[in-house]
Amino acid sequence: MVRGIYNERRIYMELMNKILEVARRDKKRIVLPEGNEERTIMAAKNIHEEGIAFPILIGDREAILNKAVQIDIDLTGIEIVDPEKSNRLDKYIQSFYELRKAKGMTVIKAEKIVKDPLYFATMMVKMDDADGMVSGAVHTTGDLLRPGLQIIKTAPGVSVVSSFFIMVVPGSQYGEEGMLLFSDCAVNPNPNEDQLAAIAIATAETAKEICKIEPKVAMLSFSTMGSADNDLVTKVRNATEKVKELRPDLLVDGELQLDAAIVQKVAGQKAPNSKVAGRANVLIFPDLQSGNIGYKLVQRFANAEAIGPICQGFAKPINDLSRGCSFEDIVKVVAITAVQAQQGLKKQKEN
Structure with missing residues (x-):
């Protein structure tokens, strides 16, 4: 465990050093x-x-x-x-x-x-x-x-301003060696499916530009690939399809429960054909309540580094x-x- 914590701290420091170097x-x-x-x-x-x-x-x-x-x-x-x-x-x-x-x-x-x-x-x-x-x-x-x-x-072509956190979780094998992006955790209380799709695309771009990782985007829900039928699930499912239509170059899938999104063993059972399930490093929450609660749970219970909230979508930062x-x-x-x-x-x- 100590080794895992050291490794995640190293990843966090490497990320911040890279950001500081680019800024300078x-x-x-x-x-x-x-x-x-x-x-x-x-x-x-x-x-x-x-x-x-x-x-x-x-x-x-x-x-x-x-x-x-x-x-x-x-x-x-x-x-x-x-x-x-x-x-x-x-x-x-x-x-x-x-x-x-x-x-x-x-x-x-x-x-x-x-x-x-x-x-x-x-x-x-x-x-x-x-x-x-x-x-x-x-x-x-x-x-x-x-x-x-x-x-x-908002920036040209961007319909909604949103936010993200860079989460670095000690001792975790999930995401990108313990690093994940959470969005939206601070701005939009209840995004509709178009807004949710825009948030996913913006956060994927952020993952590339700021964190220098290849985004694997999970659209989170309490359902995985049709395991439940509800208006809340339909919103996430439709948003996922919109992202795929707008940005076929992105790796995105949903709707996915959290465990199916980040745990490969669970993904193998619940979403065996998904290229994202079990490997996600970008987590898109369906609303602000779940996003804000989610990042704070991880921050407090897992002693994670939470960098943010950082805004995205403005014409200037x-x-x-x-x-x-x-x-x-x-x-x-x-x-x-x-x-x-x-x-x-x-x-x-x-x-």
Whole structure:
């Protein structure tokens, strides 16, 4: 068992080292709207010193510097932007007004909204003054999603924003030597079959781009290949067929119970003809309740590393944090956000 735990820790460290290495190759500007929050300041210092990205702290400059002094952090070399005093403010207000005027936005309302650090930071990403954003040490997921959907919106050809966790499970032989992607665990309460298909495709792409693994996608349910008949099962079954139609290049199967998805012996009994069953490394949950409960069960009972939630589907990368995160967690999510920004620019050039 000890050897297994060491092996999974090695896989986790190799993955994070790879992500950090890629982030350093082409450093991106990542904006942190919770600028006067202690963990965020510590993370910004580490990101700057380690050359992972160019962190930008948003908030009242004096308050940020005072907090840094209190926790003995030197912010020399780190950009701090105060929305109230920024020379970009008028441009952002006008741009936000234009984006939202069809929804009843006025210039007066836009001025008040854009001065909010979350909205200001999102506008920085929109206007190419930053390459990505990370928030959530203080704010909720909903706080992040609102400006994201209003300002950044979804990427071309993407119908829904979703999230994923990279789970690395000590002592586990499941997935990719103990590493699996779980989705969606933070954003969509009850995706319909089209949205579920879009989530599966997005997470498969993430597995390739971020984790550098060949995705084997399991569409999870309480039924395996028709063992139960229910509207909930039908949704997963239909979503699976849509993924196969849209992306015949992907290895995807469903509906699969969890044990059939990851345990080869069970897969041999329940889904013997499946190329995914027993080998899945990407698990797509049918709704947010099951996804959120599932990742937390694995995290707590198996002492797993849970990296995320990371958002996918936005036109530009903005990412969420758990409010219980450590400063090290912020550093990891910033590194992943930087890699997502690199991938986004690469796709733009290819298109």
